[in-house]
Amino acid sequence: MLEHSMLYPVATVSRRLSSMDGMWKFCLDGQGAGEKENWGGGIPGKDLIPVPASFQDFYTEKDVREFAGDFWYEKDAFVPGEWKDKRVFLRFGAATHRAAVYVNGKKITEHEGGFLPFLADITDAVSYDSYNKIVVKVNNELTVTNIPCGETCVLPNGKKMNKPYFDFFNYAGLQRSVHLLAIPKEHVFDFDLDYEISGKNAKIRYSVKTTGEHPVSVSLLDEKGVEVASSEGKDGVIDVADARLWQVRNAYLYHLIIRITDDDGIVDEYGQKIGIRTIQIKGTSILVNGEPVYLKGFGKHEDCDVVGRGFHIGMMKRDFELMKWIGANSFRTAHYPYSEEIYQMADEEGFLVIDEVAAVGMFESLMNFMEASTGKKTAFFEKETTPLLLKAHKKAIEELIARDKNHPCVIAWSLLNEPETTNEAAVPYFKEVFDWAHELDVQKRPRTFALIMNSVPGECKCYAFSDIIALNRYYGWYVKGGYEISEAEMMFRKEMDAWKELRLNKPFIFTEYGADTLGLEHKLPSVMWSQEYQEEYLDMTNEVFDSYDFIKGEQIWNFADFQTTEGILRVNGNKKGIFTRQRQPKDAAYLLRKRWKKLPLDYKS
Numbered sequence: 001m002l003e004h005s006m007l008y009p010v011a012t013v014s015r016r017l018s019s020m021d022g023m024w025k026f027c028l029d030g031q032g033a034g035e036k037e038n039w040g041g042g043i044p045g046k047d048l049i050p051v052p053a054s055f056q057d058f059y060t061e062k063d064v065r066e067f068a069g070d071f072w073y074e075k076d077a078f079v080p081g082e083w084k085d086k087r088v089f090l091r092f093g094a095a096t097h098r099a100a101v102y103v104n105g106k107k108i109t110e111h112e113g114g115f116l117p118f119l120a121d122i123t124d125a126v127s128y129d130s131y132n133k134i135v136v137k138v139n140n141e142l143t144v145t146n147i148p149c150g151e152t153c154v155l156p157n158g159k160k161m162n163k164p165y166f167d168f169f170n171y172a173g174l175q176r177s178v179h180l181l182a183i184p185k186e187h188v189f190d191f192d193l194d195y196e197i198s199g200k201n202a203k204i205r206y207s208v209k210t211t212g213e214h215p216v217s218v219s220l221l222d223e224k225g226v227e228v229a230s231s232e233g234k235d236g237v238i239d240v241a242d243a244r245l246w247q248v249r250n251a252y253l254y255h256l257i258i259r260i261t262d263d264d265g266i267v268d269e270y271g272q273k274i275g276i277r278t279i280q281i282k283g284t285s286i287l288v289n290g291e292p293v294y295l296k297g298f299g300k301h302e303d304c305d306v307v308g309r310g311f312h313i314g315m316m317k318r319d320f321e322l323m324k325w326i327g328a329n330s331f332r333t334a335h336y337p338y339s340e341e342i343y344q345m346a347d348e349e350g351f352l353v354i355d356e357v358a359a360v361g362m363f364e365s366l367m368n369f370m371e372a373s374t375g376k377k378t379a380f381f382e383k384e385t386t387p388l389l390l391k392a393h394k395k396a397i398e399e400l401i402a403r404d405k406n407h408p409c410v411i412a413w414s415l416l417n418e419p420e421t422t423n424e425a426a427v428p429y430f431k432e433v434f435d436w437a438h439e440l441d442v443q444k445r446p447r448t449f450a451l452i453m454n455s456v457p458g459e460c461k462c463y464a465f466s467d468i469i470a471l472n473r474y475y476g477w478y479v480k481g482g483y484e485i486s487e488a489e490m491m492f493r494k495e496m497d498a499w500k501e502l503r504l505n506k507p508f509i510f511t512e513y514g515a516d517t518l519g520l521e522h523k524l525p526s527v528m529w530s531q532e533y534q535e536e537y538l539d540m541t542n543e544v545f546d547s548y549d550f551i552k553g554e555q556i557w558n559f560a561d562f563q564t565t566e567g568i569l570r571v572n573g574n575k576k577g578i579f580t581r582q583r584q585p586k587d588a589a590y591l592l593r594k595r596w597k598k599l600p601l602d603y604k605s
């Protein structure tokens with residue numbers, strides 16, 4: 001049971017909201033002095049840093065970029081006297097990977113997990129009509145008992161270093177917006193929606209949770225703001241005549257308003273845009289509103305120059321424009337839940353989102369993307385600490401589904417990326433995780449996980465849990481790249497034939513495939529890393545995709561080049577982007593555009 005509401009913060013007649021974004025005081029705490037010296041009451045120094053942003057890429061010192069441990073933020077917040085009769089919260093869009101929140105020197109709450117929002121109830125800790133000192137201790141150390149997985153080691157020089165079991169830079173900090181939020185004591189806490197479409201009409205089954213007993217009503221407004229339907233009660237059905245459906249790349253959004261009222265009027269009002277649509281898996285088809293869809297798009301990252309993984313509203317806009325230009329209709333939020341604004345934008349633009357929880361690195365290796373291709377196995381889920389990991393994982397799934405379930409764009413949950421699945425120990429772990437997601441999601445959306453290279457028929461013990469089989473495959477890159485690409489194709493087809501033999505009668509999609517390519521490198525004839533090779537690689541993989549009817553989607557790795565840990569396999573980051581990190585097209589972007597503009601939405605149906 002969630003302690004606080006996960007609803008996106010909005011201002012309404014009953015709710016007040018003010019942004020805490022901007023410059024915050026900032027201080028690294030390499031010696032762990034903060035706790036002893038009570039920095040919760042105020043941090044030392046005068047350094048200022050922007051929020052939202054990752055802290056790593058602003059500074060010129062490598063010790064700062066690579067820092068592992070505690071770091072502290074501080075800002076004063078004015079809390080208006082008019083908020084006295086409400087409950088007042090600090091809302092963090094995310095604090096990576098864990099945080100403790102202090103107000104006027106008093107610790108209010110802690111939160112574990114770096115990619116989901118949390119609230120600190122500061123009602124009784126603040127002084128009204130005055131400034132209050134907000135301090136946040138954040139920590140970015142990686143462990144195997146939380147997600148994403150990795151280790152933190154101590155170097156001989158005494159400095160700590162993060163060792164991720166995943167292939168993206170361990171950016172951290174207050175990477176999403178911070179708000180002050182005042183809501184009525186009796187408030188809308190949560191709501192669920194489920195849809196049924198019959199002919200021209202639709203039924204929206206709804207269920208609202210509040211923190212009190214006063215009556216609830218719901219009202220549905222069209223895009224012009226005109227009420228088109230309504231209902232009374234915490235649970236009920238909204239009948240929508242002549243419903244406008246939310247369609248792929250042709251979204252229609254209604255505005256749902258939920259009200260709690262008493263004899264004096266409105267106690268609380270909450271509103272959110274929603275879309276009427278259904279998602280189903282039928283045989284090998286993915287159906288949106290009963291019609292088959294073929295996914296075209298990307299595995300992405302939240303990643304860009306200077307702000308790192310910090311939410312960047314301009315970059316978000318650019319990314320959607322590029323995705324539209326290239327003819328994409330979907331993306332996966334690899335490898336963690338993204339900023340809420342990105343799902344709102346996907347709702348508006350009609351993109352299909354596979355929403356991934358940060359369960360990445362469940363394969364004990366600093367280069368698992370590489371080693372799984374060589375057949376390495378690690379039996380990840382047999383550790384003494386696995387129960388702790390499972391607990392953290394399930395909590396993150398609960399927060400993810402609570403946060404994102406009412407976005408029409410979210411069509412599936414990705415519950416793990418590239419876990420070790422060749423050992424029986426994975427099976428009970430998977431069962432818990434998959435059952436949990438099913439139980440929490442009223443819409444019963446399909447669940448999936450991205451299969452690593454060694455999770456193949458005969459070896460993988462867990463694929464049966466997936467409603468959509470999602471493959472990450474690198475034939476022609478990690479396996480038989482370059483002049484050996486013809487052999488890569490043979491191996492690729494052999495694997496796909498083996499899947500076909502199993503007659504799973506489920507849709508398959510590719511959630512990763514790709515080749516590292518340097519934005520400025522040209523070579524004729526091709527060599528690996530050249531633009532020419534990326535195109536050859538795509539020609540080969542596209543032919544394989546087109547040969548199997550049960551393949552219902554292709555999401556290339558990656559949308560754009562992104563930062564990783566430094567190392568001999570990464571040239572200042574992963575270069576599998578179809579766009580550069582600065583969001584300009586590589587040659588392969590034109591090839592994909594040609595293909596994706598041509599492929600019909602119901603391709604292979």
Ligand code: GCB
Nearest residue numbers: 167369417418472512574576
């Ligand atoms: C993978 C991982 C992804 C890596 C990618 C790669 O399998 O899921 O995080 O970035 O391979 O490029 O190696």
